[in-house]
Amino acid sequence: MRKRTTTVALLTAFTAAGAALAPAAFADGVQGDTAITKVVVNGGKNVVIGAASVKTFTVSVTATDDQGIKSADITLNGPGYGILTTSSVKCVAANATTSTCSSSFTVDPRVYDVTNDQAGTWYVDAWVDANGDDSNFIWTEKAGSFKLQKASKLTVNASPEPVKKGKTITVTGALTRANWEAGKYSGYVGQPVKLQFKKKGSSTYTTVKTIKTTTGGALKTTVTASVDGNYRYSFAGTSTTPAVNATGDAIDVQ
Template sequence: MRRRPAVILVVAGLATAAAALPSIATSASQGDTRITSVVVNDGRTVVLGVGGPVTFPVAITATDDSGIRSVGPIGVWGPKYGILKVSPATCEKLSATTSTCTGVATVDTSRHQVWNDEAGSWYVDAQVTANDGDHLRNADLGGFSLKRESRLRGYNVPTHGKAGARAEIQGWLSRAWWDNGEYHGSPDDQVRLMFRPDGGDTWTAVSTRVTNSLGQVTATVELTRSGWYQWTFAGSKWTGPARSEPRHVDVG
């Protein structure tokens, strides 16, 4: 059964994507108060697995000729009625006119505070009040990404092989299923098999494959020299990137 919209209370800070917006249009304002930047989780994408709580900061910089009294309430909202409430913001005065105010949000996927279809683009809204009573309210200050964690595993990689021999190297891409707290195969995603020769520091793509309905892939490669193989996934709008553990093949 589909649940009611989740409301997530905020209590501390870390893990995410962000928006740093140098000049943001404002609405519902009085006076010369302006928001000059919004940064979520220090500019990093929020990637959530299926473990315990993850916290991340939401920092808003605002300016007014009289100085900033407060920023809040701050809200974070996303697809399918996804809502995060942000803790009361603590303000740091940068100058007589400008302050950066930071609150934090906490998400616990094990408590079903987000659901699979709420991954994607999220937005920030906030209210700013200046010392002279000027104020600003904006419901769309900028976007950030909240994604499901992915995992990538390589297997069936031979430890030894003759030069010129062919090997089938397999991989499995899974992603967090927030709905049930597990990881399941991620279908129809493009992954690449990378190779780095012994003594080298550059990875080169030797095969590109699309995962099947179970998240599995297979690539056939010719063994030419000793080195390392690794699967990589660049991520998508809804899913974070992943790399498998490098596996070494000794070719002789």
Template sequence: MRRPVLWGTVTTAVAMTVLGGATAHAEGRGDIRVTKAVTNNGKNVIIGTSKTVTFPIKLTIKDNSGVKSLRDIRAGNASSTAGAPVELVGTTCKKLSATTSECTATMRADPHDFPDYNSERNANDAAGDWCAYGNVQANDGDYWIFDWVAPFKLKRAATLTAAATGPSPLSGGRTVKVTGALTRADWEALEYRGYGGQSVRLQFRKTGASAYTTVKTVRTNSAGHVSATVTASGPGSWRWFYPGTSTTAQVASPGSTVTLAPATMHANVPRVMHAATAG
């Protein structure tokens, strides 16, 4: 039996602007405030189908009497009906000055808990915009109950493969066919499934170069498979790159290396191309 959503967006009476202009709802007493907040060091939180993920939420808290405690902190989806079982592991605080402390909350998400969390929603609906909310207290009794700080994206993990193959040696051409498959985590089924209708970029890095360059953009088919035929300008590595979405993580495939080998020394025998996949 699925568990109901345990938390949603905190509904409060007072609106104020904090953290670089982001609008938050809060209520409290006195001058205690969260002046800075960031989740997972500013990176997306990406969850697959098997591994438990932990991530920090760091808050800088200030009050003229000093900070007493971070009494409560949780993470929730921007939509109160599309939650996920992200749990608080624990908190630590360090004093930066007489008026300011930095508190870190460690959060944990186990994808095995996702399917049975909310009977009214598909577990994948939890992906998207998230934030932190909670309660901080000062030494003089001031307190602040806040929401919508440290916003972040909770995303479904993705995988992408690539394989570059050349023509028969007798053809003597330099045409390369690059195939691949894009999948993403299905939190409802706890498995990776093909992700169709997505634009992925075929990229090439010439041997000796430091970066990949996009050659063309192709859409995956309904099963998540992708294929393109290109003309190689020389030896190098081919890969697929998927930029991700607001709910699915960015991913790049491993490179698949193509080498151009000289043919046996006979007159009028062209150079031939061989393809090999690199890890």
């Protein structure tokens, strides 16, 4: 137990201080036949956090050992020396050898639990202790991974409406995402966004063209009016920002 506590404490101290860890500084290790078989973060979904909203999610580590599982520690590490820790991990036995150890993590960007440069791919580091006097354990860095992302918003407006067939329709909008440090949504500049159209009576959108966001995340393009339907913008997402579709805006062509 002492070895586990010391290792995790040192890892936290070095990471929080922004120190560059050598590859072998805290290498993966195992004593006995303890093994981690599964890691699940947020039910398998990306963790998406708004500009000024609290997000709580669960991390679960499933492990096995011939003598059963006693306890676990879980630490999350991300870009920009991001680190999230927990003081409470509960292990529930599925049978005599296998347990799932889980803990909740709460992130509040308003108190700088995360900063803008910490969006992206995060990793789960896990230490699991087994039962028995021989102190079997496993320590694994990057036992699992997940995306921690800035929530995104996308708008669209097609005008004029109604419009005569053959005339020009101007489609505007904006792509914004959570700015955790400012506590608001800011424009996501230079991103490719698809303009899509769904003919009245259809259930499927098709891509008309792709344009890039400009200052403030602004979008603007023109199309020729042909038939009634709905226009929307669609963003495919990045590692730091989830995909999002604007709610379609109907156009009446006369």
